[in-house]
Amino acid sequence: MKKRGAWWAWLTFFVGAVYFIVPLIATFEFSMRMKRGEYSFEAYRVVFASSQFQQTFTYSVIVAIFTILLGVFIVVPTAYWVRLRMPHLRPIVEFITLLPLVIPAIVIVFGYIRMYGTNSWLPFLGTITGTNVLLVIGYSVLALPYMYRAVDTGLRTIDVKTLTEAAQIMGAGWPTIIGRVILPNVLIAVLSGAFLTFAIVLGEFTMASLLNRPAFGPYMQNLGANRAYEPAALAIIAFLLTWGCMTAIQFLARYAPKSANRPN
Template identity: 80%
Template sequence: MKSGKFWAWVTFILGAAYFFIPLIATMEFSMRMKRGEYSFEAYRVVLGDPRFQESFTFSVVAAVFTIILGVLLVVPTAYWIRLRLPQLRPVVEFVTLLPLVIPAIVIVFGYIRMYGSNSPLPFLSSDMGTNALLVIGYATLALPYMYRAVDTGLRTIDVRTLTEAAQILGAGWTTIISRVILPNVLIAVLSGAFLTFAIVIGEFTIASLLNRPAFGPYLQNIGANRAYEPAALAIIAFVITWGCMSVIQVLSRFAPKSANRPN
């Protein structure tokens, strides 16, 4: 028993060291920009860079659209599967997991070949079309996470009874989904949304291959040309990811544990 506890501590401390040393090293490196003293100069340079502001804004907007698309796509589907088509569930779950198996680079490669300017659906022939394709690609990447989050949320509420109760009161489908189901799975949807945000904000592959001025390609570009700014950007990116995950954790405290389920 005693030796078990000893090894548990050793494992924990080694793990903590592996995960904290790079963060400390990056922090230290990012503050070395001014010779002979520690300063936040690199952060000042980065945050003041108009390309940083532009690309970051672009990615935030892309992320917001991705979240909207993801919610519109996933919530009605997951709801309908639970309510009316449980036999389709394995198929839909399988499809939502495919993006974990098919690499993003393959998916975007397919897009480039299928939706080029001389195809029947020439997404890539205009800037807006390419932006749309970027958002679509991001929604595909986030699909496994969004679907899982929403489906877990739906599991804790009694979808059928809520729907029937709303129908008896005369609600139509739009009302049921927007006024009854969505508020009840809001926490789950928000968790999925923040996870999507964390995945999408610094995404490189799709944005770069679609030539979008997004945050990911900007990061890569800075990394190839600067010394201290990348470290500062790494810390900023880590803080953003941390923020998203903290929000999810806080949200999970408000999630309905398991409301009036008959079984």
């Protein structure tokens, strides 16, 4: 029975691998055909040499960094406080953090446009800088389910109550406790959420497009509508970036605390 179960497990793995890998190989092979009659990396050279690629990718990376910082600033204190002082509110907080998975991004961004458009009571938000701020906030909302769960999982591996009491005995205030005691202990979890946020920001299209921002997601969509080989190369590049983030998460997970959940 064990051998039969192992055989079915390997068969399932093989079918799943074929389902994902074969289209990827086909896309990569097509991206190499830009020069007629030979395989080359010409499509990749064209993509990397494009000033639009460089500008949009750089813009999305900068936005991703600010999104990660905002997410950490909001999520770490919230998850810490809920776990330490208000565990009865945990179901409500978890429900709120799941809402971005239910509410489409287009609904959120249309709300932004109606509330904070050119006729907004906050004129700053009608400027280019203000729109960038809105985009960062929107991306933070989209990444909230992943960042919150990553941080919450990290908090489960440490004794939050004991660490807090020890820091208070040493005279530390709440900002010091969160910034110099809790955050370093959940840094691996925070980095996992950060990599997921980075992958989300790079591939997001709806918010950046409707807010008319020069992001990487709209660039990929526009390139796919007008070219043939370059979009295939860009798809491979985006895939490698995403899986690079996933690999980094797995690598960091190996160094996460191995202690079992402790009562807080």
